[in-house]
Amino acid sequence: MLLVLSEDHKEHLAFLPRVDAAVVGEFGRIALEFLRRGTSPKVYDGAARKLGVPVEEVQHAVEGLMYLMTESSKHMISAVDFMDSVLVLAFGEELNQILLELYLQHRSEVRSVLNQLPANLPAYNNLEWRLDVQLASRSLHHQVLPLVTMSLLLDDRKNCSSRVLQTDPRTLLHLISTLENALAALKTSHARRVMRNIK
Numbered sequence: 001m002l003l004v005l006s007e008d009h010k011e012h013l014a015f016l017p018r019v020d021a022a023v024v025g026e027f028g029r030i031a032l033e034f035l036r037r038g039t040s041p042k043v044y045d046g047a048a049r050k051l052g053v054p055v056e057e058v059q060h061a062v063e064g065l066m067y068l069m070t071e072s073s074k075h076m077i078s079a080v081d082f083m084d085s086v087l088v089l090a091f092g093e094e095l096n097q098i099l100l101e102l103y104l105q106h107r108s109e110v111r112s113v114l115n116q117l118p119a120n121l122p123a124y125n126n127l128e129w130r131l132d133v134q135l136a137s138r139s140l141h142h143q144v145l146p147l148v149t150m151s152l153l154l155d156d157r158k159n160c161s162s163r164v165l166q167t168d169p170r171t172l173l174h175l176i177s178t179l180e181n182a183l184a185a186l187k188t189s190h191a192r193r194v195m196r197n198i199k
Contacts (some may be wrong), residue, residue, distance in 0.1 A: 002084040002195040003071055010089060012064030015057050017091055021072070021098055024065075027058075028102040031066035035113050065102075072103050074111035079103075084192055122154035122161065131169075150171055 005013075016024055021052055041055075044062070048055040072082055082103055085094050127150060134145040145168075152163045165176075185191055 001077075002081055002192060003068070003077065004086065004195065005068075005085070009064050009067055012060040013068065013089055015053075015061040016065070019051065021094065023029070024095065024098050025095070025102070027062050027065050027181055028069070028165070031062050031069060032106055033069065033111070034062065035066060035110065065099075068099070069103060069106065069110055070114060073107040074114060076107070076111070122156040123153075123162060125155040126153040127151070 016027070019027075026047075031049070033043075034040070044055050048058045048117060050160045051058065068086075072085070077085070079100060083161055085097060086099055125164075129150045132147045132149060134143065134147075136143060148169055150165045152165065154161050154163065160193055
């Protein structure tokens, strides 16, 4: 799986090639510290004064690095996929290697921190389904109209909510087939090349 970075994230990370390897490593340490304890404007100010750049540039670079680390760790992407994902940033080989080492060294720690954070999206709880078939109506005595009704129960830590979905079996099979094809297409080498070259 490859990460897709938005233009904003690419801009934020564009500051990294302008500093040396030690500073990138320090930014990685700051990003991990902020992930654990939250951000601190004083740290941004100190780093910006040392580097002689605006505070916003340092803040954006650290936040971009934090996003890169958290998304990579969340999806547990492989070293090869990580390298393919950062190729779109057009960094040098040395900087790509530093980012890879940061990711590999800290991904288990980042995952444990992410697991402790409260989830803000509802999680799957249960799925109940029912098949309804209408066999006739007043105007049509011989018809078959099957409908699949699904009740999706979601849990958002405070309470359970339910979403009711209804479709015919043909549309449901088409949806499943399309999603399976999309997942299979993402794993091809052609898709990886396309993702790598998207800017």
